Amino acid sequence: MSTLLRLATAGSVDDGKSTLVGRLLYDSKSVLADQFDAVERVSRDRGLASADLALLTDGLRSEREQGITIDVAYRYFATANRTFILADCPGHVQYTRNTVTGASTADVVVLLVDVRKGLQEQTRRHLAVASLLRVPHVVVVVNKIDLVDYDHDTYTRVSDEVIAAARDLGMPEALTLPVSALEGDNVVTRSARTPWYDGPSLLELLEGLPAKGDPDHEPLRFPVQLVIRPQSAADERYRDYRGYAGQVASGVVRVGDAVAVLPGGRSSTVVGIDQAGQELDEAFAPQSVTLRLADDIDISRGDLIAAAADPPEPVHDVDGTVAWLADHALRPGMKVLLKHGTRTVQALVRTISGRLDLDATELRPADALELNDIGHVTLRLASPIPAEPYVRARSTGAFLLVDAHDGTTLAAGMVGDALLATATV
Numbered sequence: 321m322s323t324l325l326r327l328a329t330a331g332s333v334d335d336g337k338s339t340l341v342g343r344l345l346y347d348s349k350s351v352l353a354d355q356f357d358a359v360e361r362v363s364r365d366r367g368l369a370s371a372d373l374a375l376l377t378d379g380l381r382s383e384r385e386q387g388i389t390i391d392v393a394y395r396y397f398a399t400a401n402r403t404f405i406l407a408d409c410p411g412h413v414q415y416t417r418n419t420v421t422g423a424s425t426a427d428v429v430v431l432l433v434d435v436r437k438g439l440q441e442q443t444r445r446h447l448a449v450a451s452l453l454r455v456p457h458v459v460v461v462v463n464k465i466d467l468v469d470y471d472h473d474t475y476t477r478v479s480d481e482v483i484a485a486a487r488d489l490g491m492p493e494a495l496t497l498p499v500s501a502l503e504g505d506n507v508v509t510r511s512a513r514t515p516w517y518d519g520p521s522l523l524e525l526l527e528g529l530p531a532k533g534d535p536d537h538e539p540l541r542f543p544v545q546l547v548i549r550p551q552s553a554a555d556e557r558y559r560d561y562r563g564y565a566g567q568v569a570s571g572v573v574r575v576g577d578a579v580a581v582l583p584g585g586r587s588s589t590v591v592g593i594d595q596a597g598q599e600l601d602e603a604f605a606p607q608s609v610t611l612r613l614a615d616d617i618d619i620s621r622g623d624l625i626a627a628a629a630d631p632p633e634p635v636h637d638v639d640g641t642v643a644w645l646a647d648h649a650l651r652p653g654m655k656v657l658l659k660h661g662t663r664t665v666q667a668l669v670r671t672i673s674g675r676l677d678l679d680a681t682e683l684r685p686a687d688a689l690e691l692n693d694i695g696h697v698t699l700r701l702a703s704p705i706p707a708e709p710y711v712r713a714r715s716t717g718a719f720l721l722v723d724a725h726d727g728t729t730l731a732a733g734m735v736g737d738a739l740l741a742t743a744t745v
């Protein structure tokens with residue numbers, strides 16, 4: 321089993337995310353010497369006394385991609401014990417969009433709080449999003465502890481506040497720790513300046529978190545990205561070749577497995593699993609492979625190959641919890657595109673059944689969802705999708721709402737009443 325850990329950072333502007341990530345990369349020796357030289361040079365040019373580690377992170381952000389990752393940069397780094405994929409979300413105004421994007425695939429969210437400010441509205445919002453997205457672990461870094469002279473009581477007050485808020489949002493215990501990203505206290509090594517804290521450093525904590533669940537216990541979900549049929553294969557062996565390429569979204573697929581193809585519902589058996597010219601006996605999430613089936617079924621991009629014993633039901637109506645990410649409001653009657661796995665269908669917003677009130681942690685009636693609101697909606701689809709509750713399957717329970725005209729992402733959504741389940745726990 322891989323010990324890969326996906327982490328996302330979140331926090332309000334200036335809480336120190338860039339500095340923390342830079343410190344983590346630098347102190348864990350994940351930064352190349354030439355990158356650090358460049359940071360020292362720029363810091364000197366700007367008249368700073370010491371290297372500004374936030375510059376390491378800003379370099380990372382310039383690697384932004386298009387589309388859904390537009391506001392999030394990903395970076396791999398590794399220690400002797402574990403490989404990490406870091407989704408770094410800038411803390412500007414549209415914090416929810418970034419948090420949702422980064423956190424939707426994360427095993428752990430590292431949430432920063434400035435010890436002098438304590439729990440903020442945005443901290444609550446980030447906790448709510450992490451809770452909705454069922455991120456397995458939340459680590460709250462109580463940062464800038466150097467600015468309160470490493471005071472134990474101040475830390476405890478903030479830590480207690482955060483833990484209570486997390487509990488109100490139905491989250492399992494949030495872990496908290498005192499940190500100075502600037503000075504490096506408790507980031508990679510434990511600090512002598514916080515003798516009252518006997519827990520692990522941030523890196524030790526991240527290295528020790530349990531890895532993702534065993535894919536063997538999850539049902540197979542394989543969204544088809546591409547149908548492969550060599551038209552003029554010179555080699556006779558490939559003349560009748562027909563394969564379905566994609567990425568295993570969850571579970572394991574083995575040769576001989578019975579599968580259902582959705583939304584049509586036809587069933588078949590896996591007779592081959594190909595990957596880069598090799599034949600495999602099995603493949604598991606998140607491997608990209610090509611499946612061959614025993615029967616000649618009409619399958620196209622956007623279909624879902626699922627375990628025959630446990631297939632999701634294709635539905636025309638979807639109840640969902642959405643984080644609204646657009647500047648214009650979401651209102652009933654609006655027409656959008658819904659992207660689910662590799663399938664895109666037209667959708668009509670029928671009702672808004674509520675908006676999450678973060679202070680009361682409950683749903684309140686609403687006519688519209690504004691930028692960064694989290695709410696519950698019902699959607700009618702032009703053609704069915706095999707949707708299943710997000711609480712059951714994170715990979716196939718998630719969807720995006722997209723603007724039909726310009727393709728921008730309007731909302732990140734989760735099938736089902738994740739909100740109510742969360743808010744009433």
Ligand SMILES: Nc1nc2c(ncn2[C@@H]2O[C@H](COP(=O)(O)OP(=O)(O)OP(=O)(O)O)[C@@H](O)[C@H]2O)c(=O)[nH]1
Pocket residue numbers: 331332333334335336337338339340374409410411412463464465466467499500501502503
């Ligand atoms: N004293 C002290 N200052 C810190 C600490 N961490 C960050 N800072 C300072 O706080 C300011 C903001 O830090 P950044 O890392 O840029 O903040 P950010 O949250 O990443 O902000 P964005 O990149 O805009 O999202 C900078 O001046 C940092 O040097 C800390 O632990 N102690």
